[in-house]
Amino acid sequence: MTNITFVLNGEARTVAVDPHDVLLDVLRDRLGIKSPKAGCNRGDCGTCTVLLDGRSARSCLILAVEVAGHEITTLEGVGAECLTPLQESCIALDAFQCGYCAPGVILTATELLRDNPHPSEEEVKEALAGNLCRCTGYRSIIDAVMAAGGSP
């Protein structure tokens, strides 16, 4: 075990990890951060997505030791004070049914809208290609991201 320190949702956290510990498991089981989900555990489904120094990354494919000194944002850290326009439009347009994909979708779309505030539908689809949803069939998710992109 070795101690690593990283910034988690704006707060410095130190945790003891083994070299083979996966970031997703450390977040969920040691740090009590439950919004990143274990879906496929092999990088296909995207529901374990976190922002690593602002870029979307699959926490099921990252070793915890790799994030020492870096900054991790999970959905708990987005809109903690008040919901973002994207989160509001996800509610208004009923983007999620079961909600299991929501953490990954919202973080990925947050990254997209930061880099490209007014994306085209094709750009939204491209950005969300790695986030699988088994409920709503994507239409309402794409609409919600587009609506948030349209708001100033």
Added chain:
Amino acid sequence: MSEYRFIGSSTPRLEGREKVAGAAQFVDDLEFGPNLHYACVVESPHAHALIRGIDASEAEGMPGVVRVFTGRRESARRV
């Protein structure tokens, strides 16, 4: 004609806020404590065969194994 309250209008999802904030709890997010046990199904390696017997003694002797359930044992218990 009077206007309906719900028919013909969209109703916001009651748990929508939790879901977009990462606060919704799914079964995998619940803590069951140290009493949570895990099960796995062992299937016959043969597609078409008669079960003449199941010897689970080796599995039952492994550390951490609480119990092995078989069809014969469980149906016998119910009688």
